[in-house]
Amino acid sequence: MTNPIPTTRAARLTFVTPPPGLDPLVDFDLAEVEGAVGLYTLRDASDADVRLFLLDPVHFVPEYRPSLSAEQLGALDVASDVELDVYVVATIQDGAPVVNLLAPIVVEPRTARAAQVILESDEWPLRAELIASAA
DSSP: OOOSSOSOSEEEEEESSOOTTOTTOOEEEEEEOTTSTTEEEEEETTSSOOEEEEEOHHHHOTTOOOOOOHHHHHHTTOSOGGGOEEEEEEEEETTEEEEEEEEEEEEETTTTEEEEOOOSSSSSOSSEEOOOOOO
16 A cells, blocks of 8 residues: 555446445445645545545555555455555544544555455544645
8 A cells, every 4th residue: 555646536336245234235426626736525426425525545645555454455456465455434523533443444456346444453533533634
């Protein structure tokens, strides 16, 4: 997961298992939000009216380097996490934007297979205050 810029900019993603809380949904459309660098929408493809906002962490949490288990990599049929694009879910909490660093959404860009994984270490928090980089 060392790609400085994700390669998945607009795509139909198929999750290997439904994201937590969104069962049975597995097909989603990922699209950049025009004019907002690093911000994306993830909408269900079945018209269930589900929308999440995702961020490319390289723009907001540049030190973010989640480590995936062999099982998590295997679910996406990749040998290494450097092959994956990584996004974090953004929400508003107490009037401020926060991101979920504990459960990133990872995408294999060639196949558009995706998964929301829960990291096995406690290195990254469930809710981290969003801070834009000065770059």
